[in-house]
Amino acid sequence: MNTYPFLLVLHLYAAFVFVGTVTFEVLFLEPVQKRLPADVRRALGGQLGPRVRAVVPWAVAVLYLAGLGMAWQYRGALASPGSSSFGLLLSIKIALAASVLVHVVTAMTLARRQRLHSALRRRVHISVFCHMVGIVLLAKAMFHLSW
Numbered sequence: 001m002n003t004y005p006f007l008l009v010l011h012l013y014a015a016f017v018f019v020g021t022v023t024f025e026v027l028f029l030e031p032v033q034k035r036l037p038a039d040v041r042r043a044l045g046g047q048l049g050p051r052v053r054a055v056v057p058w059a060v061a062v063l064y065l066a067g068l069g070m071a072w073q074y075r076g077a078l079a080s081p082g083s084s085s086f087g088l089l090l091s092i093k094i095a096l097a098a099s100v101l102v103h104v105v106t107a108m109t110l111a112r113r114q115r116l117h118s119a120l121r122r123r124v125h126i127s128v129f130c131h132m133v134g135i136v137l138l139a140k141a142m143f144h145l146s147w
């Protein structure tokens with residue numbers, strides 16, 4: 001049985017949960033939160049935080065595992081990224097995704113140690129958001145751009 005379409009659908013569903021969460025945080029939640037009274041902000045954070053931590057790690061796990069499963073089928077192109085535009089663009093996409101994972105693990109570690117201050121959290125969110133814009137663009141460009 002060809003598992004590729006199944007992995008692709010899982011990858012897409014997980015991507016919209018993860019990308020959607022980060023997009024919502026950067027474009028809507030953070031700008032609005034700044035205008036809320038401190039107690040409302042604390043209450044919102046207290047309710048949202050656990051919900052995000054309960055859902056997003058699963059989406060991230062599915063996203064990366066399905067991505068790895070699909071990438072395995074392109075291992076030839078990935079072994080020599082310089083030989084094809086597809087191999088190069090997919091390699092950059094994977095490198096950006098690895099960097100996103102480093103951001104997530106670092107942020108979670110800092111949060112657990114109570115050292116993820118709001119300014120730093122905002123910077124991490126914006127950086128992850130910019131990575132995702134690049135990842136989604138590369139995910140499509142790798143099939144449509146060639147040189």
Ligand code: HEM
Nearest residue numbers: 008012015019064067068070071094097100132135136139
């Ligand atoms: C933040 C992490 C990631 C995001 C947001 C993301 C997002 C996406 C999106 C939106 C697509 C386009 C699917 C389509 O429209 O057909 C895609 C395709 C793909 N991704 Fe990812 N991805 C991520 C991580 C990874 C990782 C870690 C790998 C591999 C190690 C990977 C491998 C692939 C492959 C091989 C495709 C091509 C699938 C196809 O269309 O045939 N991705 N990704």
